[in-house]
Amino acid sequence: xxNSNRKNKYADIIFIIxxxxxxxxxxARSTPFVGLIKNFVYYVSYPNVNAxxxxxxxxxxxxxxxxxxxxxxxxxxxYRQKNQELTDKLRNYDIVMEQYGSLVKLLDVPKMKDTQSxxxxxxxxxxxxxxxxxxxxxxxxxxxxxxxxxxxxxxNGQLCAVGRITEARGGSSKVGLITNSLSAIxxxxxxxxxxxxxxxMGSGMLKITYIPLNANVExxxxxxxxxxxxxxxxGMPVGVIKSVSKENSLDFxxxxxxxxxxxxxxxxxxxxxxxxxxx
Amino acid sequence: MRKAISYICFYAFFCLLQFFFxxxxxxxxxxxxxxxxxxxxxxxxxxxxxxxxxxxxFGLTWDAFSTDVFGARTLMLxxxxxxxxxxxxxxDKDQIAAQVAAIFFANIIYWAGFSAIYFILPxxxxxxxxxxxxxTGTLKIAVTVIITPLVFWVLNFASAFSKRYL
Numbered sequence: 033x034x035n036s037n038r039k040n041k042y043a044d045i046i047f048i049i050x051x052x053x054x055x056x057x058x059x060a061r062s063t064p065f066v067g068l069i070k071n072f073v074y075y076v077s078y079p080n081v082n083a084x085x086x087x088x089x090x091x092x093x094x095x096x097x098x099x100x101x102x103x104x105x106x107x108x109x110x111y112r113q114k115n116q117e118l119t120d121k122l123r124n125y126d127i128v129m130e131q132y133g134s135l136v137k138l139l140d141v142p143k144m145k146d147t148q149s150x151x152x153x154x155x156x157x158x159x160x161x162x163x164x165x166x167x168x169x170x171x172x173x174x175x176x177x178x179x180x181x182x183x184x185x186x187x188n189g190q191l192c193a194v195g196r197i198t199e200a201r202g203g204s205s206k207v208g209l210i211t212n213s214l215s216a217i218x219x220x221x222x223x224x225x226x227x228x229x230x231x232x233m234g235s236g237m238l239k240i241t242y243i244p245l246n247a248n249v250e251x252x253x254x255x256x257x258x259x260x261x262x263x264x265x266x267g268m269p270v271g272v273i274k275s276v277s278k279e280n281s282l283d284f285x286x287x288x289x290x291x292x293x294x295x296x297x298x299x300x301x302x303x304x305x306x307x308x309x310x311x
Numbered sequence: 312m313r314k315a316i317s318y319i320c321f322y323a324f325f326c327l328l329q330f331f332f333x334x335x336x337x338x339x340x341x342x343x344x345x346x347x348x349x350x351x352x353x354x355x356x357x358x359x360x361x362x363x364x365x366x367x368x369f370g371l372t373w374d375a376f377s378t379d380v381f382g383a384r385t386l387m388l389x390x391x392x393x394x395x396x397x398x399x400x401x402x403d404k405d406q407i408a409a410q411v412a413a414i415f416f417a418n419i420i421y422w423a424g425f426s427a428i429y430f431i432l433p434x435x436x437x438x439x440x441x442x443x444x445x446x447t448g449t450l451k452i453a454v455t456v457i458i459t460p461l462v463f464w465v466l467n468f469a470s471a472f473s474k475r476y477l
Contacts, residue, residue: 043359043396050367050389057374057382058428071378077330086378 068094134300140189147265150174150303155204157298163211163234168301171201175305181263182207182301184293192269192292193217193257194301207301210270211236211291218261219270221247222254230255230270236295238271240287247285249276255289265304317473318361322368325349330376341447343455346373347421348462350388351413354395355404356470366392379439380432387424391417405467407460414459418452 068090075083138151156167170176177200183191195209210217215232219240226247230238243249253273257264264270271289279285328345336342346369354362370385377384395417402409426441 039358039360043363043393046360047363047389047393050363051386054367054370054382054386054389057371057385058380058432060382067381070375070381074376074378077376083378 137185138300138302140185146307147304148307150176150305152205152301152303154299154301162295163209163232163236165195165198165206165208165212166298168205168207168303169203170303171204173202176200176205176303179263181265181268181304183264183268183304184298184301186269186292186294190269191302192271193264194293194298196263197303205303211238211295217264217270218258219255220258221249221273222256224248224253227258227260230289236291237274238289238291240273240289241284243276243285243287245283245285249273249285249287251275318365321349321353322365325369326372329373339447341450341454343458344418344421344451345462346388347391347417347455348414348459349466350392351395351410351417352404352463352466354392354397355399355402355413357396358399359393359396362392362396363389364392366390380428383425383428386428387421390424391420394420404463410459410463411456415452415456418455422448422452 068087071083071086071090075087143149150170152168152170154166155169158165168182176197178197180197182194182196184194186192193210195207195212195215197205198208199206208215210230210232211234212232213234217230218227219230220227221243224247226243226249228240228242230240233239238255240249240255251273255270255272257266257268257270259266261268269292271291273287273289275288277286277288325346333342333345350362350366350369353365366388367385370388373384373388374381395413398413402413404410423442426443429439430441
């Protein structure tokens with residue numbers, strides 16, 4: 033009796049599984065391709081008009097499906113192409129927007145007396161000479177010549193010293209940076225009236241020399257161009273003191289200063305040209 | 312093992328009879344539904360498990376060899392096998408009236424179920440009209456019912472023979 037009940041229980045479970053499988057077959061139904069093959073096999077084993085009709089019906093449906101697949105593929109290719117075009121346009125748009133932002137920033141360049149600003153794009157920067165020099169896309173054709181000061185606009189809207197033109201050609205100029213190891217510009221500590229010299233070190237730092245031994249110089253002090261500078265106008269920000277040498281020296285002490293111009297994002301420069309020289 | 316072989320032989324015999332010899336037995340497209348008789352016979356003699364499994368296998372094969380909605384026969388023969396199995400040992404399978412009645416009702420269930428499926432999924436029906444009582448359909452049921460005692464007798468004989476000599 034117990035055995036029979038167990039058998040019946042198994043039979044019920046198997047029945048549910050089989051019915052579910054049957055329903056699944058009906059719900060899933062066969063795709064036109066499968067239907068076509070199935071009907072073809074049927075026709076081969078048992079040829080009749082109904083099977084032939086079904087074959088044509090499925091073949092038509094199959095062909096329709098193939099056609100739509102081809103169309104979809106074609107459309108997909110077209111959309112992919114469009115997508116690529118739009119992506120390129122978007123990329124260009126981003127570049128244009130970036131340039132626009134830079135140009136808008138350059139419009140805020142403070143006006144300086146008796147000088148005119150010439151905006152130039154940096155075209156060449158050699159990685160090996162990153163802190164030594166660069167090339168800009170304006171030259172003598174625009175009235176640029178040697179020893180003109182090159183500055184850049186900082187985020188706070190102030191100009192800061194970058195370098196000076198060392199060579200000017202027709203459509204380009206070479207700019208020697210203030211960080212160049214051959215560069216030395218007279219500077220002073222802002223608000224302290226302490227004159228000293230900022231020498232390039234071939235890195236992002238400047239060596240501030242000739243600081244009087246008793247001068248009160250501390251990290252954080254701002255370095256500005258001195259009135260003795262023949263290139264930069266007096267008061268042009270140059271950098272900020274990072275450390276002061278603790279070595280005992282007889283006459284002077286030295287300090288290390290970081291330049292203000294951000295070397296990594298230096299894409300445009302401003303050349304300050306005396307009025308009348310600009311062509 | 313012997314049981315499994317006997318089931319396979321049973322399955323193969325009825326498949327051949329229905330799918331390959333059916334066309335020779337057919338008169339104007341009317342020929343008996345041997346598979347339905349086989350499923351009912353299994354239900355009466357072997358119970359639910361054997362009948363529903365055989366119904367599923369027969370239905371699946373028939374679906375594969377037909378142009379109708381795939382799965383319709385599988386479902387119907389499984390259900391019929393299950394219900395036939397419920398009457399296992401409750402009917403006298405040797406009684407012709409019981410055989411005829413069982414096959415008749417099984418045919419009605421088969422026709423109703425098939426019509427219901429085609430009513431819900433009309434796309435595979437072709438010329439078949441769900442729930443339509445046609446002369447051909449009626450004759451098919453009649454032929455199946457008429458031939459049932461003969462098929463049962465043959466199967467009983469084969470069963471007795473195998474028990475005795477195999």
